[in-house]
Amino acid sequence: AGEVKIALIASKTGPLEAYAKQTIVGFNLGLQYATGGTMTVAGKKLVVIEKDDQGKPDVGKAALAAAYADDKADIAVGPTASPVGLAMLPVAEEYKKILLVEPAVADSITGDKWNKYIFRTGRNSSQDAAANAAALDQPGNVIAVLANDNAFGRDGVKAAKEFTKKAKIVHEEYLPVGTTDFTAGLQRIIDKLKDQPGKKYISVAWSGAPTPFGKIADLDLEKRFGIKLATGGNILPAMVAYKNFPGMEGALYYYFGIPKNPVNEWLVANHYRQFKAPPDFFTAGGMSAAIAVVEALKKTAGDTTTNKLIAAMEGLSFETPKGKMTFRKEDHQAMQDMYHFRIKSDPAFAWGVPELVRVIPAAELQIPIRNTR
Amino acid sequence: MLSRLLSHDLPRSRLLGWALVLIVLALVAAPFLFPGAKALAVAAKTLVFILLVASFDLLLGYTGIVSFAHTMFFGIGAYGVAVASTRLGPGWGSVLLGFAGALGISLALSMLIGLFSLRVKAIFYAMITLAVASAFMTLASQLSDITGGEDGLTFKNPLWISPAFEPFENPVLGLAVDGKVFAYYLILGVVALLFLLLLRIVNSPFGRVLQAIRENDFRAEAIGYRTVVYRTWSNVLSAAFATAAGALLALWLRYVGPDTTLSFEIMLDILLIVVIGGMGTMYGAVVGSVAFVLAQNYLQDLLKLGATALDGVPLLSQIVSPDRWLLWLGVLFVLSVYHFPTGIVGRLRAMALRLKA
Amino acid sequence: MPGTPRARLGEAMLETQDLTIRFGGHVAVDHVSCRFEPGTLTAIVGPNGAGKTTYFNLISGQLPASEGRVLLGGEDLTALPAPLRTRRGLGRAFQLTQLFPNLSVRENVRLAIQAREAGRGRAGGIGGIDFFRVWLDRQAWIDEAQAILEQVRLGDKHDVHASALPHGDQRKLEVALLIALDPKVFMFDEPTAGMSVDEVPVVLDLIRSLKARRDVTILLVEHKMDVVRELSDRIIVLHNGQLVADGEPATVIASPVVQQAYLGQAAQEPEGAAA
Amino acid sequence: MSNPILELSGVHTHIGAYHILHGVDFAVPAGEVTMLLGRNGAGKTTTLRTIMGLWRVSQGDVRFQGRSLKALATPEIAHQGIAYVPENMGIFTDLTVKENMLLAARSARNASELDTQRLEWIFGFFPALRKFWLYPAGKLSGGQKQMLAVARAICEPRALILIDEPSKGLAPSIIQNLVTAFNELKRQKTTILLVEQNFMMAKALGDSVAVMDNGRVVHTGAMRELAEDDMLQQRLLGLSLGAHQ
Amino acid sequence: MSANTTAATSPAPGRPKPGEPPAGGRPPYSAGGGQQVPKADFDWKPLLILLGLIVLALPAIGSPSSWLTLTAAGIAMGLIIFVIASGLTLVFGLMDVLNFGHGVFIALGAFVATSVMGGLSGWAGDNGLAQFASVFAAMAVAMAVAGAVGWAFERVIVRPVYGLHLKQILITMGGMIVGEEIIKVIWGPLQIALPLPDVLRGAWYVPLGNGDAAIEKYRVLAAVIGLGVFAAMGHVLARTKVGLLIRAGVQDREMVESLGYRIRRLFVGVFAVGSGLAGLGGVMWGLYQQSVTPQIGAQVNVLIFIVIIIGGLGSTLGCFVGALLVGLMANYTGFLAPKVALFSNIGLMVAVLLWRPQGLYPVTNR
Numbered sequence A: 001a002g003e004v005k006i007a008l009i010a011s012k013t014g015p016l017e018a019y020a021k022q023t024i025v026g027f028n029l030g031l032q033y034a035t036g037g038t039m040t041v042a043g044k045k046l047v048v049i050e051k052d053d054q055g056k057p058d059v060g061k062a063a064l065a066a067a068y069a070d071d072k073a074d075i076a077v078g079p080t081a082s083p084v085g086l087a088m089l090p091v092a093e094e095y096k097k098i099l100l101v102e103p104a105v106a107d108s109i110t111g112d113k114w115n116k117y118i119f120r121t122g123r124n125s126s127q128d129a130a131a132n133a134a135a136l137d138q139p140g141n142v143i144a145v146l147a148n149d150n151a152f153g154r155d156g157v158k159a160a161k162e163f164t165k166k167a168k169i170v171h172e173e174y175l176p177v178g179t180t181d182f183t184a185g186l187q188r189i190i191d192k193l194k195d196q197p198g199k200k201y202i203s204v205a206w207s208g209a210p211t212p213f214g215k216i217a218d219l220d221l222e223k224r225f226g227i228k229l230a231t232g233g234n235i236l237p238a239m240v241a242y243k244n245f246p247g248m249e250g251a252l253y254y255y256f257g258i259p260k261n262p263v264n265e266w267l268v269a270n271h272y273r274q275f276k277a278p279p280d281f282f283t284a285g286g287m288s289a290a291i292a293v294v295e296a297l298k299k300t301a302g303d304t305t306t307n308k309l310i311a312a313m314e315g316l317s318f319e320t321p322k323g324k325m326t327f328r329k330e331d332h333q334a335m336q337d338m339y340h341f342r343i344k345s346d347p348a349f350a351w352g353v354p355e356l357v358r359v360i361p362a363a364e365l366q367i368p369i370r371n372t373r
Numbered sequence B: 001m002l003s004r005l006l007s008h009d010l011p012r013s014r015l016l017g018w019a020l021v022l023i024v025l026a027l028v029a030a031p032f033l034f035p036g037a038k039a040l041a042v043a044a045k046t047l048v049f050i051l052l053v054a055s056f057d058l059l060l061g062y063t064g065i066v067s068f069a070h071t072m073f074f075g076i077g078a079y080g081v082a083v084a085s086t087r088l089g090p091g092w093g094s095v096l097l098g099f100a101g102a103l104g105i106s107l108a109l110s111m112l113i114g115l116f117s118l119r120v121k122a123i124f125y126a127m128i129t130l131a132v133a134s135a136f137m138t139l140a141s142q143l144s145d146i147t148g149g150e151d152g153l154t155f156k157n158p159l160w161i162s163p164a165f166e167p168f169e170n171p172v173l174g175l176a177v178d179g180k181v182f183a184y185y186l187i188l189g190v191v192a193l194l195f196l197l198l199l200r201i202v203n204s205p206f207g208r209v210l211q212a213i214r215e216n217d218f219r220a221e222a223i224g225y226r227t228v229v230y231r232t233w234s235n236v237l238s239a240a241f242a243t244a245a246g247a248l249l250a251l252w253l254r255y256v257g258p259d260t261t262l263s264f265e266i267m268l269d270i271l272l273i274v275v276i277g278g279m280g281t282m283y284g285a286v287v288g289s290v291a292f293v294l295a296q297n298y299l300q301d302l303l304k305l306g307a308t309a310l311d312g313v314p315l316l317s318q319i320v321s322p323d324r325w326l327l328w329l330g331v332l333f334v335l336s337v338y339h340f341p342t343g344i345v346g347r348l349r350a351m352a353l354r355l356k357a
Numbered sequence C: 001m002p003g004t005p006r007a008r009l010g011e012a013m014l015e016t017q018d019l020t021i022r023f024g025g026h027v028a029v030d031h032v033s034c035r036f037e038p039g040t041l042t043a044i045v046g047p048n049g050a051g052k053t054t055y056f057n058l059i060s061g062q063l064p065a066s067e068g069r070v071l072l073g074g075e076d077l078t079a080l081p082a083p084l085r086t087r088r089g090l091g092r093a094f095q096l097t098q099l100f101p102n103l104s105v106r107e108n109v110r111l112a113i114q115a116r117e118a119g120r121g122r123a124g125g126i127g128g129i130d131f132f133r134v135w136l137d138r139q140a141w142i143d144e145a146q147a148i149l150e151q152v153r154l155g156d157k158h159d160v161h162a163s164a165l166p167h168g169d170q171r172k173l174e175v176a177l178l179i180a181l182d183p184k185v186f187m188f189d190e191p192t193a194g195m196s197v198d199e200v201p202v203v204l205d206l207i208r209s210l211k212a213r214r215d216v217t218i219l220l221v222e223h224k225m226d227v228v229r230e231l232s233d234r235i236i237v238l239h240n241g242q243l244v245a246d247g248e249p250a251t252v253i254a255s256p257v258v259q260q261a262y263l264g265q266a267a268q269e270p271e272g273a274a275a
Numbered sequence D: 001m002s003n004p005i006l007e008l009s010g011v012h013t014h015i016g017a018y019h020i021l022h023g024v025d026f027a028v029p030a031g032e033v034t035m036l037l038g039r040n041g042a043g044k045t046t047t048l049r050t051i052m053g054l055w056r057v058s059q060g061d062v063r064f065q066g067r068s069l070k071a072l073a074t075p076e077i078a079h080q081g082i083a084y085v086p087e088n089m090g091i092f093t094d095l096t097v098k099e100n101m102l103l104a105a106r107s108a109r110n111a112s113e114l115d116t117q118r119l120e121w122i123f124g125f126f127p128a129l130r131k132f133w134l135y136p137a138g139k140l141s142g143g144q145k146q147m148l149a150v151a152r153a154i155c156e157p158r159a160l161i162l163i164d165e166p167s168k169g170l171a172p173s174i175i176q177n178l179v180t181a182f183n184e185l186k187r188q189k190t191t192i193l194l195v196e197q198n199f200m201m202a203k204a205l206g207d208s209v210a211v212m213d214n215g216r217v218v219h220t221g222a223m224r225e226l227a228e229d230d231m232l233q234q235r236l237l238g239l240s241l242g243a244h245q
Numbered sequence E: 001m002s003a004n005t006t007a008a009t010s011p012a013p014g015r016p017k018p019g020e021p022p023a024g025g026r027p028p029y030s031a032g033g034g035q036q037v038p039k040a041d042f043d044w045k046p047l048l049i050l051l052g053l054i055v056l057a058l059p060a061i062g063s064p065s066s067w068l069t070l071t072a073a074g075i076a077m078g079l080i081i082f083v084i085a086s087g088l089t090l091v092f093g094l095m096d097v098l099n100f101g102h103g104v105f106i107a108l109g110a111f112v113a114t115s116v117m118g119g120l121s122g123w124a125g126d127n128g129l130a131q132f133a134s135v136f137a138a139m140a141v142a143m144a145v146a147g148a149v150g151w152a153f154e155r156v157i158v159r160p161v162y163g164l165h166l167k168q169i170l171i172t173m174g175g176m177i178v179g180e181e182i183i184k185v186i187w188g189p190l191q192i193a194l195p196l197p198d199v200l201r202g203a204w205y206v207p208l209g210n211g212d213a214a215i216e217k218y219r220v221l222a223a224v225i226g227l228g229v230f231a232a233m234g235h236v237l238a239r240t241k242v243g244l245l246i247r248a249g250v251q252d253r254e255m256v257e258s259l260g261y262r263i264r265r266l267f268v269g270v271f272a273v274g275s276g277l278a279g280l281g282g283v284m285w286g287l288y289q290q291s292v293t294p295q296i297g298a299q300v301n302v303l304i305f306i307v308i309i310i311g312g313l314g315s316t317l318g319c320f321v322g323a324l325l326v327g328l329m330a331n332y333t334g335f336l337a338p339k340v341a342l343f344s345n346i347g348l349m350v351a352v353l354l355w356r357p358q359g360l361y362p363v364t365n366r
């Protein structure tokens, strides 16, 4: 008997509040699903301690330490933002407890900053980039990438270049986060792309508001120069802008209508019932993390000793709303499917609806292992 | 003796005196009195803020210069230690070298800003520093090879202030003493020393001239003080102390990032603490930092209690939700500016005067 | 005049050469050349807006001259900023009171003393900037400040904030700051304006005692002709920024330009009216 | 004293915690010049400010043309037809001389509606104002500012003008003009309450006088009476003025 | 009088003519008294610099069509920035209040617009005119709401701190935090889309050189509104007494009241207008980005502060020129050297302040 304490740390306040809310909802739904509503594993009660990192690395760090030391959490899950995640990594090592990262995406979390207590259910930047590259990687395609001018953007482009084998990337445009006027950047891209032969794409890997999509739509690039837009998925409110780009292609992590499996069906049904809205990007992530935790505990029969848990989790496969995920032994990154989509404008939805073109199976996305053990 | 130590700048209010004694005792005994990672973190943050705010008060309260670039120097100090520790590996050498480098940069930069822009009108100076600080933040995230960009830098401390250092087999006075406790006391010592030094500076002939400049810079010039020189000195000194505070914060967190040291939010916190505590009194920095850091860290917990009590009440429960803690911090913010026009210290001193009369 | 036997006195000799300032098209001080001898009190009179205050501002460095030079004891001060001119010995009391409002009356004076001592290299620290001593330890300065306050009869108000003083007392404190600076050249700009009749003599006595020292140069702007007549050794008249008359008080006052432009044609001698 | 336009009866004023006026009583007869004299700190300025509603009456009453001003806000008091020249002149330094005058002329909506006749009349006394008409008022000399302050109060006809030490910093010839101006105003049936340190001017202008000390009125009477009585001057003002100025 | 008398400017109607004998019949006491010192000429230099920047950009960019695209975009962006900053300049220039909470009114305006346009989208349907009307309705409602909230803001938050810059900064910042949180309570913390109605989508294409320049429709509308706001503010401030009164009231409130004006009412009115302008700016900014987050206020804060510093803190014309400079500079440098674009605002500010330490059009005495 006894309890298993799980600390769930997210940016409940601050600019990422919306994301954090989804993670938390997803995580709680996930626990319910995985325990069949009992909230117990191997006779142990699961207790979730929610903590707010306010989107600040120092706060997150202190919160994690407090979770391990003061609240005696056995496992911690979170956080929302990559900088916070990176700051947290050494704390897990210090307290010799597991930190399951979800949904912070930075590659280095499971890369050079990794330590053996770190697992991640969320996809990393490379997976995103690789999937997007896979969606566009056809012979004859000419691509200009538009990305944030920061580590996130540059890493993503680097990964995209690695995974682009057949298409040609002719231009990289980096714009600062918080750019409000995309005219100049787009003008540079247009000048580069317009006289190229072949199918022309602007591949956008952009995080943060404002986004360049409205501007791209207003410029009629497709009609004028035959330039198409490609980008990854996002949360639903952000995909409203996609409505202007019927036919746009890209790859995404999760959209509630795409994966066909019982877990997702359960999630969509329950989420609708509770919130009168479909689950979103980070809801699925939160649920996956919860399922991973429960599966690991099942495997150790409720034993929360860190080394046992690590042993149990390495190589662990578990069913999530987006199908089977597997923690890769080497860097503890969950390998997972991604989805190549095409946007359809459907008046029934406020956002552009991504329709599945093909599942990009986890096996296809051979992300290099970047950590050193 | 005590009076000399405090440069004859006594609290001048019995209540304030007791509050200060209490705060000092609590901070000295914090690791033993309030066990737990969070409590210690709060205490350490309070200490760093005391130094940071006191250094800012030298500028704002004593010299009357409104600057929004103070976090810049705070950040430089923190990054100095962090960059050196990541590049050269952990160790005292790196820490000292990093701090020395940061100090150099801070001094040069503050001198430059001072000489360039202290000639403009006060409001312009404030606005310019606002823009400079935001540009510096952009720069820090752009130079990601050195600074780690938005992700920041995580690094290791010299051995005996790193958490892995556990010199005693058994708990001392019920506390498992590790490197973090040593780090805490290191910070406490340095902050105490530098605070007394600041107190000395504001009570020196130099410090009195700063006040004169604050009151009427035109007149100060006319009796023979070169205000640009004094203001620049004030700028440089306060930058130096802020750099030290930054270095201490870095040592405590073993992490730096733009949000932790450079953000405008921290600048606002500093401003608010100065005003709540009482401008132009070093003790205001102490009282204000304690009040503010406590509120910042425990308000959310407090609201949790309120929210459970009000669970179910439609709009109200939304408003007292712990996720809306910023709302309440904002309200406190406004109310304290309202109700403590001269700060807590000013209030207490006025009360003491009235009692005497 | 360096090198003359009257070195100490010569040091206090103030001279302006072609001093001029223009504000846009308006010439407020127009090529004023004048010498002021130590031990004398020169009154500067002229209509409102004649440029008297501006002339002071040019001498003490509050405004930069468009043309011309300011010399003190033969040294050219034109390029120096105001604080350095003050350190060289040009002291100034303002027409519109300039005090440190939220500091105590005594602290106001003490700061002037500190400035003076720093200027003479006697304040310690780096170039007069002293971070490490506690100011309260400088008891001599505090005592001196108190003594000066007694002179202007503000001794019992030493603790009050300057801003809480009534207008007349503020004017006296303004004068006290100048006394504390102990400059070679004293410049008073309407020191008695707005002071009630019973307070005026206090300030006038002070100026008289300065004059009696014989080693300082005193410049006085004043509209009260009885005061001017009584105190001054010499009067210069500014009009539209130009120096239009210079000489013995009696002669200058009697000159038509003063009678017409300054006192007004219809002006009768005030005493005449009172008698 | 047939017809007082302004009456103060037992006025007490507090500034913060300080009790400044301790029951001020006097009346200002219509169409005359009343002098308010007293040493520094006697409470003259405070009295004027209390009439204007800038300090609140804490006890007693102020009546203007029979109406109590006690409950009125400053703008309303001004609308009763009272103009005020404060001790510190109250010049709007950011604005030009013209704009200062325009604000004082409540009925003029813009510069073209200013009363040219009256302006010329004012320029006659204060020629500097014409010269610096488009100059920022903050850059005027001390005396010029004082002229502007007075000019603002007389740029439109008002029933009562409260003036606080207008002569300070003015050259003798301008003081002469000021006296003439006030005399002309008096002829136009404007009542004037004048605080003044310049006894010469007080004598030349005043019809009646009230002397204050320590927040009270200690003497009222005709100006001529005071001007001729050295002993009384000595007692009330601390100095015999006739001999001095 | 010496020979250097200055020529009087031609007298404006109603102004007494120099040299005319005074009506009172008294001779002027000084011969020079009749000569007026002329008013300073209008300062064209900042406008010339603006023009120079536009002209110089052409050879630097090379392609005329790109140049026109960027210039048009830059001008429109500048004018949008002008609208969002204009309320701040107004409030600072007239009332000397540094409103760090200005951003919250911008966010408020944008959120109100999402509700209004969301509500009207069914009604407007495909009808272009109706869509147009819905945009204007959103602007009107946003202005009204922001203005009303501004009214309350002035009463509760700003009134006690007139004249105290530091406290203004703090208290308005506090107000901003509270406002942002309340927005989150009402509209939720999520980003909300604010799509442009179809009529305003897309661009016009102007063939030029070897390409065609794209001029977005929405930006044209925004530019027109920006110019309208500028003209209206210029008119009210220059031609009516309101501007004078408030400037005077900031300096010496007691004196303005003594002259018989109810200054408090005016103050709160100006603040409400300033907030209303921020609300309008918020709608325009939101439509420009096509999405709004509760943080947009905080995000634009530094930008608008830079603009008003460049302009000269409180000068409407300065704010206008400053906003245009910022908009154009951002577009030109973004095209020519994107790295530099990051620092273009601050670079511009430093350059301007080195040239004119008080900004392009200094407001006297500040």
Ligand SMILES: Nc1ncnc2c1ncn2[C@@H]1O[C@H](COP(=O)(O)OP(=O)(O)OP(=O)(O)O)[C@@H](O)[C@H]1O
Pocket: C164, C165, C166, C167, C168, C194, C196, D015, D016, D018, D020, D038, D039, D040, D041, D042, D043, D044, D045, D046, D047, D087
């Ligand atoms: N704001 C204030 N706070 C406190 N005391 C004040 C204030 N204003 C004036 N007093 C006090 O009130 C008393 C009367 O001042 P008031 O200014 O009315 O005198 P006055 O007769 O006009 O003197 P003066 O001739 O110097 O102008 C003085 O003792 C003064 O110190």
Ligand SMILES: Nc1ncnc2c1ncn2[C@@H]1O[C@H](COP(=O)(O)OP(=O)(O)OP(=O)(O)O)[C@@H](O)[C@H]1O
Pocket: C023, C028, C046, C047, C048, C049, C050, C051, C052, C053, C054, C055, C095, D132, D139, D140, D141, D142, D143, D144, D169, D171
């Ligand atoms: N900073 C300035 N900018 C523009 N004009 C100025 C400035 N300072 C003074 N003036 C002008 O210069 C002239 C001389 O002013 P100044 O103050 O020297 O006169 P003053 O002789 O002291 O007169 P008063 O007796 O009235 O004090 C005035 O016309 C004034 O308007």
Ligand SMILES: [Mg+2]
Pocket: C052, C053, C054, C095, C189, D141, D142, D143
């Ligand atoms: Mg003068």
Ligand SMILES: [Mg+2]
Pocket: C167, D044, D045, D046, D087, D164
């Ligand atoms: Mg008075």
